[in-house]
Amino acid sequence: DVMDIKADDPVAFTFFTGYMAMFAASVFFFFERQQVDGKWKTSLLVSGLITMIAAVHYYYMRDYYAATGMNPTVLRYIDWTLTVPLMCVEFYLLLRPAGAKQSFMWKLIFASVVMLVAGYIGEAFTDGTMFHSVLWGVISTVGYVYILYSAWAGEAAQLAKASGNEAVQKGIKALAWFVLVGWAIYPIGYMAMPGGWLGQDGLGLLQPSSLDLIYNIGDAINKIGFGLVVYGIAMSETKRAK
Amino acid sequence: DVMDIKADDPVAFTFFTGYMAMFAASVFFFFERQQVDGKWKTSLLVSGLITMIAAVHYYYMRDYYAATGMNPTVLRYIDWTLTVPLMCVEFYLLLRPAGAKQSFMWKLIFASVVMLVAGYIGEAFTDGTMFHSVLWGVISTVGYVYILYSAWAGEAAQLAKASGNEAVQKGIKALAWFVLVGWAIYPIGYMAMPGGWLGQDGLGLLQPSSLDLIYNIGDAINKIGFGLVVYGIAMSETKRAK
Ligand SMILES: CC1=C(/C=C/C(C)=C/C=C/C(C)=C/C=O)C(C)(C)CCC1
Numbered sequence: 498d499v500m501d502i503k504a505d506d507p508v509a510f511t512f513f514t515g516y517m518a519m520f521a522a523s524v525f526f527f528f529e530r531q532q533v534d535g536k537w538k539t540s541l542l543v544s545g546l547i548t549m550i551a552a553v554h555y556y557y558m559r560d561y562y563a564a565t566g567m568n569p570t571v572l573r574y575i576d577w578t579l580t581v582p583l584m585c586v587e588f589y590l591l592l593r594p595a596g597a598k599q600s601f602m603w604k605l606i607f608a609s610v611v612m613l614v615a616g617y618i619g620e621a622f623t624d625g626t627m628f629h630s631v632l633w634g635v636i637s638t639v640g641y642v643y644i645l646y647s648a649w650a651g652e653a654a655q656l657a658k659a660s661g662n663e664a665v666q667k668g669i670k671a672l673a674w675f676v677l678v679g680w681a682i683y684p685i686g687y688m689a690m691p692g693g694w695l696g697q698d699g700l701g702l703l704q705p706s707s708l709d710l711i712y713n714i715g716d717a718i719n720k721i722g723f724g725l726v727v728y729g730i731a732m733s734e735t736k737r738a739k
Numbered sequence: 740d741v742m743d744i745k746a747d748d749p750v751a752f753t754f755f756t757g758y759m760a761m762f763a764a765s766v767f768f769f770f771e772r773q774q775v776d777g778k779w780k781t782s783l784l785v786s787g788l789i790t791m792i793a794a795v796h797y798y799y800m801r802d803y804y805a806a807t808g809m810n811p812t813v814l815r816y817i818d819w820t821l822t823v824p825l826m827c828v829e830f831y832l833l834l835r836p837a838g839a840k841q842s843f844m845w846k847l848i849f850a851s852v853v854m855l856v857a858g859y860i861g862e863a864f865t866d867g868t869m870f871h872s873v874l875w876g877v878i879s880t881v882g883y884v885y886i887l888y889s890a891w892a893g894e895a896a897q898l899a900k901a902s903g904n905e906a907v908q909k910g911i912k913a914l915a916w917f918v919l920v921g922w923a924i925y926p927i928g929y930m931a932m933p934g935g936w937l938g939q940d941g942l943g944l945l946q947p948s949s950l951d952l953i954y955n956i957g958d959a960i961n962k963i964g965f966g967l968v969v970y971g972i973a974m975s976e977t978k979r980a981k
């Protein structure tokens with residue numbers, strides 16, 4: 498009954514490191530929150546909540562994978578159901594000083610729900626055909642593209658530009674890069690599944706077992722990396738204000 | 740013995756997301772409490788206690804449901820026995836600056852106890868007949884309507900009006916909307932049970948398994964949503980005072 502990870506199982510390896518990294522990142526964000534100016538405290542708290550929520554789900558996913566060797570799809574989407582909307586909240590918090598309305602946040606959250614519900618149907622209810630995988634992947638991508646557009650050219654980008662506030666612009670630019678590069682990791686993992694374009698029935702580049710490996714890498718980058726970027730901006734703005 | 744959630748089981752999905760959401764909300768309220776003015780700190784603490792209590796009960800309800808597939812009715816009412824009176828305390832805390840007496844709080848708590856005891860008899864001791872379900876549902880609704888009346892036209896509404904304090908009025912108006920719309924979700928769930936008006940023996944609109952789904956949605960809205968509204972008012976009042 499002791500934790501036993503096979504030496505040649507990178508998926509199990511990343512589930513375990515992912516769990517600990519998320520846990521440690523939460524402690525980091527919660528403590529460092531004391532050091533930043535008041536207006537940044539809520540952002541750092543939300544960063545810490547995202548990694549804290551992920552730590553708990555990684556704990557369960559790690560065990561599920563160790564016991565069954567299967568993708569913990571349901572747990573994965575339970576995690577995203579909470580953490581992706583919280584990333585939309587981070588957008589909103591950064592842009593509130595620039596005059597963002599709550600409706601801006603709800604539009605992003607709505608797009609993220611479309612993205613996740615379609616992705617869930619695509620993965621959890623797959624019949625193994627490429628038709629199913631592609632259909633739901635495309636619908637999911639519509640939600641993704643909305644967020645991407647908002648960050649680079651739409652409402653978020655315009656609010657940041659109009660604000661004339663350098664810290665806000667840096668923050669939104671960073672988030673936009675995360676959405677473009679970091680979030681794009683997930684559809685690659687998705688395409689590893691049976692029926693996926695990059696999997697065995699498609700180009701044959703990825704094994705189904707790569708799916709979780711890719712998602713774990715994506716989560717580390719997006720959840721911890723993005724929090725660290727916000728933290729960096731918050732710290733330098735705090736020093737400058739002194 | 741590993742956490743295994745069926746892909747097509749929304750009840751289990753919401754028990755798990757509910758658990759994590761309550762947990763995260765508590766951490767949020769406890770931390771952000773540092774940022775608000777003294778007079779709001781107790782309200783934020785009580786909001787955090789409500790979600791913290793719920794997180795623990797969701798942890799047990801989730802496991803109970805995963806193991807048995809049945810409604811965790813007793814655990815549910817154990818949760819409400821603590822959290823609903825605490826929501827009455829929130830009413831009182833908001834109205835104390837407007838001169839609310841402790842007797843005001845005890846009247847609300849008494850009404851909530853009537854509501855919950857009758858609801859418990861209705862659910863836990865059901866013989867499956869509509870007579871039982873409707874009888875205890877109606878008695879429970881008497882307690883509910885008292886709280887609703889107090890919030891919209893009775894003591895709570897009058898105290899808020901007389902206070903001339905905008906923040907208090909906004910807070911009570913928000914609570915009144917939660918009691919009218921958010922709390923009304925619960926009787927809908929109740930009517931899904933055997934013998935209920937909306938269930939198989941009535942209009943046939945809801946399955947017995949919908950009961951917990953509906954209660955979980957109601958809890959997320961009322962416990963977290965209401966806490967966030969109080970938090971929003973507290974933050975804007977704190978900023979205004981500076
Ligand atoms: C576009 C697309 C997807 C996108 C998923 C994304 C973008 C997930 C982001 C998760 C994050 C950012 C978590 C961090 O906390 C899916 C659902 C795989 C399905 C295939 C198409």
Ligand SMILES: CC1=C(/C=C/C(C)=C/C=C/C(C)=C/C=O)C(C)(C)CCC1
Pocket residue numbers: 789819822823826854855857858859861875876877879880883922923925926929958961962
């Ligand atoms: C009217 C009515 C009910 C009302 C329940 C309510 C209103 C519960 C509120 C719970 C809250 C607000 C929890 C939050 O912490 C019951 C008992 C289902 C029985 C049927 C009639």
